[in-house]
Amino acid sequence: MEASTEPATRTHVRISPRSGWLLPSFREIWQYRELVAFMALRDIRLRYKQTALGVAWAVIQPLMTMVVFSIFLGRLAGIKTDGGIPYPLFCLVGLLPWQLFAYSLNQASLSMVAEQNLITKVYFPRLIIPLAAILAGLADFTIAFALTLVFMLVFAGNFTVTWAVVLVPVFVMLAVVTAFSVGLWLASLNIKYRDIRYTLPFLTQIWMFISPVGYPSSLVPAEWQFVYGLNPLVGVVEGFRWSLLGAPAPSAVLMLASLGMVAVLLVTGLMYFRKLERTFADVI
């Protein structure tokens, strides 16, 4: 009797208790990339199906905020922008990465608990959930970006387009990564401490004021620049404005602080998430 031939490749999975601190398996996440896309698209579709304003909201929100800021901060409080850029444009461009961050942060923080049904019934790398939540925010961002380009045409001549414009996608990525890092932390914490969700609106509001959305970072005195830069959004917003509008470049100290912070948050966020991942299904 012939022995049965073993198929050339057969996936082998070994399930056993894990221990220690690990990073997620990026290869596995790549295997599941279609699912990430599906979930992100599903979130986007749901968002636009549910509200009549849907798509328009992506435009109205930054627009209204810009108008309010222009009146109260730009005109009445007399905040001056760097490089002679008109305040409304300055503000709008700052709002773009900010709103991507704020939206993604909210969605990511609540995503794990929202999908608890999936987590207890199906296997896939859990990291996909906050990842898809973040990516869904890019839809709104794209629409708002289109609006900004229109604005830039209106205000043409009041700003300079420099070589740095090629770095715009880099700063967008940075905004996404920042949102992901913080979102990951909050998503994990939210499973353990369910009342985190109530701190979110407060957190978002405070965060907006400590970020240079409505004012330039040059407002902060030189000796405080490093501490100020520890808010990763500072580097993101100023970098974005610099690359898109040719605003004066943010100081190196600032950028270093911000980038360093993002890296720390990302790595620690991934490790913490991975550690908690083991018990998600039991605890959620």
Add this chain to the structure above:
Amino acid sequence: MSDVALRVENLGKKYRLTGRPPHHSLREALVGLAKAPLAMFARAKPETEENTFWALKGIDFEVRRGEVLGLIGRNGAGKSTLLKVLSRITEPTEGSADLYGRIGSLLEVGTGFKPELSGRENIFLNGAILGMGRKEIERKFDEIVAFAEVERFIDAPVKHYSSGMYTRLAFAVAAHLESEILIVDEVLAVGDAVFQKKCLGRMSEVAGSGRTIIFVSHQMGSISRLCSRVICLHQGRMDFSGGTAEGISRYYARIGETPATGTKAIRRAGTGDYRAVDVRPEKPMFSTFEPKIILMRVEPGSDQKTGRCWIWVTISDEQGNPICQCDSRINDGIVNTGPQSYEVRFELRTPWLKPGDYYVSLQIRGFAVADVCENVCSFRVLPILPYEMALPEEGFEQGQTLADFAFQVGEVAAQTVE
């Protein structure tokens, strides 16, 4: 060992019972931190007998490629936990499991369905969640829709589907999973008879095509139809591993041993709008002609949902064949809206059951199935026949039940011959 699909060695899963809810509030945590900053670093309370619970311990078995393994046991025996570990949803505490081949798990029908999206969109979504690639789903799309019989409504939002359509569609997607190992958990419990037949048929097909299936069910009929081997779990340990018929007897033996009052309602199928609690026969043994009385309490689930529900009681014999099904609607036995509990008394007057052991299954149904309790309790019928004259067993052993009948024999007068 090239044809082993699954090997489990000394698998165990332990839960700590802390008596507190698993999530705290941030407020409490911060206050705790302020009060005792070093408490964070103190060692956790030592594990004792009382505060640990082994949902699974020492599980050892192997499944060959192409085998259909049945996993049976009472509610709370650990079947769902074992499936969860094998599906990688939760981690084992000790031991290991080796899986050779892709795994597809069907632990609940319709996981990930979003009510606002259409049937078409949900097929793609659910398929992706279960691990199918986009091209694969496109290829099988028509088959899936045909299996679910929802062609006309495929583009309507799923929230407009009837519960039957919903379940059919969800199962149809999962039924077309092309994984080498398929793990299926009691998903058949919440459908109607036609649907269940379809599902079983599909599972037979899958089994016939050489894929490995691990199948959990309380319906011994399905188990004996599909499974060549059976593993019986009891309180987290392996109670039996071997042939199907023997395993099923073992399962019934265990049911007869302990009353069903301890079954955890949360682990049963059904929405939980109402749960049957403390289902028990009025006495453990009845004579053949006595009415058999089953008592139970029906309590509303924690959601405090309201709705009209009725009760089905099915009496099955030792082989798992249903003798009769009784629907409480016939005499207005309806559990009504509101958060109160009900005491229910079920009386079976006819047919006259033959001597032997019988098992009671029940369902609480409304718009959706609220609770499903398979083989929740048992009773015995004593060998005292309800007839005037004694009868050897051959006189009634062929029938499924005893009947209330009479013969009249009269002599025909002989024809007088002229």
